Amino acid sequence: MNYFAIGDEDAVLGFGLAGVRGRAAKNADEALGAFREAVADRKVGVVLITERAADLIRPQVDSWLASESFPLVVEVPDRGGRLPGRPGLRELASSALGVGA
Amino acid sequence: MRNDAPTRTNLLALREELSLARLGRELLDQKRKILANELLALVDQGAELERKADEALAKAWRLLEDAALSDGVLEVSILAGAVNAEAGIELGRRSVMGVPLPVVRTEFVERGPYYSPLDASYRVDAAAAAFREVLSMMGRLAELRVSILRLAAEVRRTARKANALEKIAVPEMEDAVRRIADRLEENERDSLALMKTVKARLGNAPVF
Numbered sequence: 001m002n003y004f005a006i007g008d009e010d011a012v013l014g015f016g017l018a019g020v021r022g023r024a025a026k027n028a029d030e031a032l033g034a035f036r037e038a039v040a041d042r043k044v045g046v047v048l049i050t051e052r053a054a055d056l057i058r059p060q061v062d063s064w065l066a067s068e069s070f071p072l073v074v075e076v077p078d079r080g081g082r083l084p085g086r087p088g089l090r091e092l093a094s095s096a097l098g099v100g101a
Numbered sequence: 102m103r104n105d106a107p108t109r110t111n112l113l114a115l116r117e118e119l120s121l122a123r124l125g126r127e128l129l130d131q132k133r134k135i136l137a138n139e140l141l142a143l144v145d146q147g148a149e150l151e152r153k154a155d156e157a158l159a160k161a162w163r164l165l166e167d168a169a170l171s172d173g174v175l176e177v178s179i180l181a182g183a184v185n186a187e188a189g190i191e192l193g194r195r196s197v198m199g200v201p202l203p204v205v206r207t208e209f210v211e212r213g214p215y216y217s218p219l220d221a222s223y224r225v226d227a228a229a230a231a232f233r234e235v236l237s238m239m240g241r242l243a244e245l246r247v248s249i250l251r252l253a254a255e256v257r258r259t260a261r262k263a264n265a266l267e268k269i270a271v272p273e274m275e276d277a278v279r280r281i282a283d284r285l286e287e288n289e290r291d292s293l294a295l296m297k298t299v300k301a302r303l304g305n306a307p308v309f
Contacts, residue, residue, distance in 0.1 A: 001190040003236060013174070014165045016181035017225070018232035019188065045190035046205065046243045065250055070192055072203055072243040077155060079162045089151060089249050093144040096253035097137055098260065 001045030004038040004071070006031065007053045010079055015048065031056040039064065044071045050078040051086070103277040107284035115281065119274040122266055129263040132198050133256060139197050140252040147245035154238040161231035168224040180225055188236055200255045202248040207240030209233065 005015035005022030012022035023034035031053050038047045054061045054075045064073055077083070087095070105111040168177050193204035 001188075001192060003188050003190070003239065010162070010165065010169075013169075013178055013181055014161060014228065014232050015236070016178070017165070017184060017229040018236050019184045020232075020236065045188075045192050046240060048239060065247070066254065070203070072192075072205065072247045074239060074243040074246055076158060076239070079166075082155065089144055089147045089246065092253050093140050093249060096140070096256045 001071075002043055003046050003048055004041065004044040005048045006034045006038060007048075007050030007076075007078055011048075011050050011053075011076075020048070025053050025056065028056040032060065035060060035064075039069075039071060039073075047071050047073045048076050049073060051075050051083045052078055052080075055083075103273055105277055105281065107281045107288075109285065112278065112281045112285065115274060115278050119271065119278060122270050122274060126263055126266040126271065129259055129266065133259040133263060135198055136200065136252055136256045136259060140249065140256060143245055143249050143252065147242070147249055150238060150242050150245060154235060154242050157231065157235045157238060161228065161235050164224065164228040164231045168222070168228040171224050172222050177225055177228075184229065188240070190240055197252070198255075200251055202251060203244050205240040205244040207237060209237065 003015070003020040005012055005020045006025055007022070008026070009024045012024045015022055023030070023037065025031035025034045034053075035047070035049070035057055038044050049061065061073060061075075103115075105115065165177070187210040189208040189210050191206040191208070193206070195202050195204050
């Protein structure tokens, strides 16, 4: 199975250099279309989506993450780096375990 | 507040239910602990890998920018179109206490050379290599991230169930058991008193 990249044009270009198919998405409609295409494709195993693109279709991405289906979806930082104010993996775990905030 | 009729059958049934609820709470607590252990183990790996992947990706973006600046975006995208590589991802599943977790194995299949090394500048090659390195981490990172999200959700759910049993269901049942037991005892005392009265009266009266 393969990767699939969704993000700005740079992201698609960059991952394209490593042989990953991708769709550029500048607005919510495009992002949604790309996302639907990616998850419907049986040959896609992991969807790489930039945080900015994921924010455009946050409800869909979150509900996909909450469901137990394949492909897996990972949010990656784009050229600007990680967006601020995201809970990291550690914060997520500690909030679930009831320690810390 | 439960409203069972104060009968012996109900008392027995409730006691049974109560011990079942206590057992269930214990089991849920164990489940929560096991899930939490797994979660903690994964978080350590995940945070470390995420840091590495972020660094690798930042480097890849820089190299891509270099390549685009020196060769032009058009050239890079033409070369990207020629890349014939495939990430052979294999997806599996494992299960921790009934929570399905993904397992990802990534293996690169490259069918190079896909463009003439004479035409492409080393910057494009460097960027491509950097992105390949990022991809090699992404499979495992995807596995860890998704596993952590699912485990965290399941830990929350389990803790909520255990709390509901401990704080609501069990006290309510204990209350009901106490109420019924009190009532039964009271009835017993009533009937004993009644018997004594009857006996006393019978004792005074002529026996046929």
